[in-house]
Amino acid sequence: MRKFTFILMALFIGTIAQAQSDYTKSLDGIKWVKINSTSDIVVKSHSSNELLIKSAQKIETPEKAKGLKLVGEGGTDNTNVGFSVVQDGSNLIVHNLNKNNKAEIYLPKNQNVSVKTTWNGDISIDGFSGEIEANSELNGSINITNVNGPITANSLNGGLNIVFGNVKQDLPISLYSTNGSVDVSLPSSTPANITLSTWNGNVYTDFDIKAEEKDGMKSVLGRNINASINGGGVKISMKSTNGNMYLRKK
Amino acid sequence: MEKQHVFDQIPDYLDGNLSKSEASVFEKHVENCADCQKELEEMQAFLNVMDKEVHTPSDKLKANFEAALEQEKQHQRKVVQLKSKSSSNWTGNVLKIAASIALLVASFQMGSLFQQRKVDASIAQLQDETNQMKQTAMLSLMENQSASKRIQGVNYIEEFERPDEAIIQALANRLLYDENDNVRMTAFEALAKFTSSETVKNTLIEALENEKNPSIQVAVIQALVQIQEKKAAEPMKKLLDKEDTQPFIKDQIKAVLPSLT
Structure with missing residues (x-):
């Protein structure tokens, strides 16, 4: 009997602990989730x-901050996991307030997601079919x-690394980096311009793909290569000012 | 002996169809027979009436008629018959055929020309309508919440050979105020094709002052240098003095600035 009570207690505590490190919110009526x-x-x-x-590590609140709320650029912590989550119309604004907190965020597959990091934040996004905006x-x-x-992805010094599944939609894809490389893997049968x-x-x-030589026509943007593969289709624009470009068949 | 009357021989006698012997027998009989004599006289009188009644036109009448006809002919206008020269001149025939073919072709051409004008006019009208629709679609896409759709809207510029001021202004707003770097870059690329426009020049100069993304900065600098825009020199100098300007941007400005001042 004592053993049974112990197990029950352990489960209960476990659930509480789980609740403390995870935060969930329904996405009914939300078109865009914007993460900063x-x-x-x-x-x-x-x-x-x-x-x-899901907070990747246990949030260590400094001893002195006990009873205080974490306040950051994006607002105050209203989730107990170091995030501020605020609904603005059909947008859900998610701010990671803790500058050292590495977090994992889970969203439904067809959600439109916009992610922006400043400073050193690396962005990693996996397995979505909705629209994605990423800005480092x-x-x-x-x-x-x-x-x-x-x-739509844009980075300053970090590289862009994109691996596509089947691209079946026709809205343009735009991948720019200033100093980083742009590395894209695309199924070889993708119809694209x-x-x-x-x-x-x-x-x-x-x-x-071959570079078109245009005599006497110096492009404003340096070297431009335009090509259509598999008969042309979705517009994919890749640009790096100072980095290399890699376009691979998957 | 019974008296033989010769009534039935009277017409033949009068016509002179009886032979001499028959005629003498007939005359002998008529001298002796009062009935036959009376009959002959009556018949003779009847035939004389017949002769008088049927007039045959005399030669004089005929001559008069002929003269009158001749006169009438002369009074009438002469109808000149156009004698078609049954010429054996083959070049003439060829020319005639050529001329008719030419006429046929010409009329066909004229017809198709008029038709073409009509078609051109309706095509122009359609073109105008589709351009209007494209413009509306473009402008509304550029206001969309999705960055990809805004880029799609900006890319619609390829559909316009000569975009009007509304489109240029909408693109300028994207370049100056869009929060998404990719949209701003795409808007710049679209505007870079119309650097002859004064609006575009001013927009580029304004973008040079405000733009934070180095990729767009360097592209704008390049575009302004290419059109030798002297007004760009000031904002470039400001960028040189700014601490957070990327080193390669500063190098770029140092390289091109002498050509503008």
């Missing part, structure tokens, strides 16, 4: 229609894998 962070952020898909934030404003890199929706442009970098690809 200064540190690394990992966004993955799951099957339920809710936002789930300073040093972070962007890794987007197993996606087939429209993507591709523009590759780099200022100081080089372009490498195993697709059948």
